[in-house]
Amino acid sequence: MMGAMRSGRAPRVLASLLLNSGPKSGSGCVRAGCDGRSRSWFEELATRSRVVGNGSWWEGRVGIATDAAAEAGEKEENVDLKQYPPRLVRNFSIIAHVDHGKSTLADRLLELTGTIRKGHGQPQFLDKLQVERERGITVKAQTATMFYNHKAKQLGDKNERFLLNLIDTPGHVDFSYEVSRSLAACQGVLLLVDAAQGVQAQTVANFYLAFESDLAIIPVINKIDQVNADPENVKSQLKSIFDIDPDSVLLTSAKTGLGLEHILPAVIERIPQPKGLVDSPLRMLLLDSYYDEYRGVICHVAVVDGVLKRGDKVESAATRQSYEVMDVGILYPELTNTGILLTGQVGYVVTGMRSTKEARIGDTLFHSRTIVEPLPGFKPARHMVFAGVYPADGSDYEALCSAIERLTCNDASVSIAKESSGALGVGFRCGFLGLLHMDVFHQRLEQEHGAQVITTTPTVPYIFEYSDGSKLTIQNPAALPSNPNKRLIACYEPTVMATIITPSEYVGSLMTLCAERRGVQTEYSFIDGQRAMLKYRMPLREVVIDFYNELKSITSGYASFDYEEAPYQESDLVKLDLMLNGQAVDALASICHRSKAHFVGRELCEKLKKVLDRQMFEVAIQAAIGSKVVARETLSAMRKNVLAKCYGGDVSRKRKLLEKQKEGKKRMKRVGNVDIPQEAFHSLLRTGK
Numbered sequence: 001m002m003g004a005m006r007s008g009r010a011p012r013v014l015a016s017l018l019l020n021s022g023p024k025s026g027s028g029c030v031r032a033g034c035d036g037r038s039r040s041w042f043e044e045l046a047t048r049s050r051v052v053g054n055g056s057w058w059e060g061r062v063g064i065a066t067d068a069a070a071e072a073g074e075k076e077e078n079v080d081l082k083q084y085p086p087r088l089v090r091n092f093s094i095i096a097h098v099d100h101g102k103s104t105l106a107d108r109l110l111e112l113t114g115t116i117r118k119g120h121g122q123p124q125f126l127d128k129l130q131v132e133r134e135r136g137i138t139v140k141a142q143t144a145t146m147f148y149n150h151k152a153k154q155l156g157d158k159n160e161r162f163l164l165n166l167i168d169t170p171g172h173v174d175f176s177y178e179v180s181r182s183l184a185a186c187q188g189v190l191l192l193v194d195a196a197q198g199v200q201a202q203t204v205a206n207f208y209l210a211f212e213s214d215l216a217i218i219p220v221i222n223k224i225d226q227v228n229a230d231p232e233n234v235k236s237q238l239k240s241i242f243d244i245d246p247d248s249v250l251l252t253s254a255k256t257g258l259g260l261e262h263i264l265p266a267v268i269e270r271i272p273q274p275k276g277l278v279d280s281p282l283r284m285l286l287l288d289s290y291y292d293e294y295r296g297v298i299c300h301v302a303v304v305d306g307v308l309k310r311g312d313k314v315e316s317a318a319t320r321q322s323y324e325v326m327d328v329g330i331l332y333p334e335l336t337n338t339g340i341l342l343t344g345q346v347g348y349v350v351t352g353m354r355s356t357k358e359a360r361i362g363d364t365l366f367h368s369r370t371i372v373e374p375l376p377g378f379k380p381a382r383h384m385v386f387a388g389v390y391p392a393d394g395s396d397y398e399a400l401c402s403a404i405e406r407l408t409c410n411d412a413s414v415s416i417a418k419e420s421s422g423a424l425g426v427g428f429r430c431g432f433l434g435l436l437h438m439d440v441f442h443q444r445l446e447q448e449h450g451a452q453v454i455t456t457t458p459t460v461p462y463i464f465e466y467s468d469g470s471k472l473t474i475q476n477p478a479a480l481p482s483n484p485n486k487r488l489i490a491c492y493e494p495t496v497m498a499t500i501i502t503p504s505e506y507v508g509s510l511m512t513l514c515a516e517r518r519g520v521q522t523e524y525s526f527i528d529g530q531r532a533m534l535k536y537r538m539p540l541r542e543v544v545i546d547f548y549n550e551l552k553s554i555t556s557g558y559a560s561f562d563y564e565e566a567p568y569q570e571s572d573l574v575k576l577d578l579m580l581n582g583q584a585v586d587a588l589a590s591i592c593h594r595s596k597a598h599f600v601g602r603e604l605c606e607k608l609k610k611v612l613d614r615q616m617f618e619v620a621i622q623a624a625i626g627s628k629v630v631a632r633e634t635l636s637a638m639r640k641n642v643l644a645k646c647y648g649g650d651v652s653r654k655r656k657l658l659e660k661q662k663e664g665k666k667r668m669k670r671v672g673n674v675d676i677p678q679e680a681f682h683s684l685l686r687t688g689k
Contacts, residue, residue, distance in 0.1 A: 079338050084163040086274045086344040092267050093167040093182050096192035097200035101222040105254040106168040113146035115333055138170040139440055141182040144333040150268050162268055165346040174434030177381045177413045185287055185302035185346055188216035188271030195221050195229035199237045201499045201562030207242055216271045219244050225253040237527055274344025281370045282306030289359040290410040297353035308341045317364040317374040323351035361412035381413040382565055383431030385544050386475040387438055388456035390427030397426055403449035421587045429476055435544050460540045462591055463492040478586035480575050482626055491573040494540040495566040502559035504532050509554045517542035576601055579622045601631035609633040
């Protein structure tokens with residue numbers, strides 16, 4: 001058949017096949033035609049085949065598919081990983097600030113090595129999540145394997161084929177845990193800097209992550225094709241901040257491909273090979289995992305020592321459970337079965353895990369019946385923001401439970417604990433790395449799992465110390481007693497060390513903003529003549545509310561912001577309860593600084609008054625600290641006109657009806673409850689963010 005396609009007989013062969021397999025004349029579709037035409041669809045195709053006798057119409061289409069298949073055949077050629085010992089393996093990652101071109105550079109490298117076809121597929125190929133494409137950011141670190149021919153100096157200028165494992169990482173501060181996990185599988189990084197924007201806050205943070213991990217760092221200045229690009233100024237910034245030699249900096253444009261040919265040779269020459277031992281017992285690090293409906297949990301692993309083959313029995317150091325390796329391979333860039341993974345290589349493994357709790361990120365997998373030293377794993381993620389996640393409809397709790405379990409398999413940095421609320425029902429208390437992380441988690445729940453949820457106002461963890469020496473860590477404000485039996489001695493709140501890089505003309509406004517947020521300045525320096533770097537120690541609560549939005553507004557979007565955790569500090573904190581007719585609403589409780597309690601309470605009361613429906617009786621909306629009310633709004637009652645039936649008569653009759661109505665409203669207020677509908681909660685909490 002393929003031979004016929006390549007010759008001029010292809011259209012006639014196809015027409016003959018279609019005529020033999022098409023509907024019979026008795027079906028009513030041959031002469032009259034199902035679409036009202038005079039001839040059937042396959043007769044039309046046969047006619048077209050006779051008209052184009054030389055086969056050009058058909059060959060133009062088949063040729064495209066054949067060429068694609070031929071190219072795919074070359075690319076998907078049986079990869080023999082045994083040809084790639086550790087000396088021919090390089091594992092590297094791309095790290096940068098947000099929107100400095102990491103994913104675009106990854107696309108160009110994949111095209112350069114023939115891993116994907118140029119011009120085919122979607123841009124930002126490794127950004128696979130819908131939320132990543134909508135927001136234009138990288139949320140999940142993604143791995144891809146490439147093969148590249150190069151004459152390496154350390155191999156005596158012999159032309160060798162290298163296996164390169166590329167990991168594209170997120171750039172936002174909230175996903176720094178993804179970056180730290182990715183660096184554990186690498187021996188070097190490409191530090192990408194925008195030629196126009198220069199060094200930004202997250203550039204600094206990512207550099208020190210790589211530096212502390214003792215990785216080789218290759219500085220790359222991207223977007224040199226832009227009109228306002230200034231590579232020489234960026235080189236001087238790299239020299240002054242990181243002490244990087246300007247001669248070692250590579251210049252490129254991922255968009256146009258300019259200078260791209262120097263990057264992979266630099267990766268091979270400057271980044272060392274993996275340090276694992278081929279002859280040692282198997283040890284591999286579990287980097288990431290996700291759930292597949294048909295194959296169970298698919299784990300991304302880095303083989304540190306030894307060799308992994310399909311059919312091997314492996315054991316988990318964390319759970320002590322044993323599994324059989326059913327599939328193993330590399331991401332090229334999709335899952336490609338190789339049957340083996342050797343020392344220093346990064347790939348995937350399918351072991352038949354059915355529960356997401358079995359795949360613990362940072363776990364060590366090794367051959368059963370062997371004794372090995374577990375790998376260090378990862379430093380546990382410190383959750384900076386906590387929020388309650390509840391189903392919009394109480395009957396959807398089981399579906400939400402299943403959705404969260406599967407999503408946390410792919411996002412190990414989220415902590416989950418069950419909780420219940422008198423107003424919202426049964427749900428979960430979730431810990432996140434930041435506000436963007438919380439928003440992305442919420443969006444992924446809705447898009448990938450179809451869950452409709454309500455997320456409560458984000459809070460941070462506090463520590464309260466009492467007179468008997470006990471300490472209470474509070475993640476949910478409702479769990480803090482408003483009038484405890486024990487005397488409160490001290491309150492502690494988490495702080496962060498914030499780094500702000502901004503044009504110098506905005507320094508004064510930013511200092512005012514940080515002072516309003518109870519920040520303490522620790523450093524103030526100039527990177528060059530036009531940009532300054534500020535460092536502040538600030539309470540985390542002041543950062544997570546709306547600090548980032550205000551910072552971008554003040555600086556017209558030119559400032560960059562990053563923060564890292566700092567020790568707790570003592571503070572004057574109070575619990576602010578929101579009450580309806582004297583009854584506290586636990587889902588709306590909050591903890592804030594005493595100096596801001598009056599303002600926060602008044603704002604919450606005003607918002608709640610707007611979203612609550614009026615009742616037949618008067619509703620008092622109050623914000624209180626313990627027994628002291630600091631703010632109040634009154635929702636007036638709906639009034640029925642009881643005098644409508646009186647067309648005259650004595651005034652005592654009207655007064656009697658009004659008194660009767662008044663007594664009824666008193667009784668209703670005494671026994672009635674104010675029900676807050678889910679829509680009002682959703683509106684209020686969304687506004688509260």
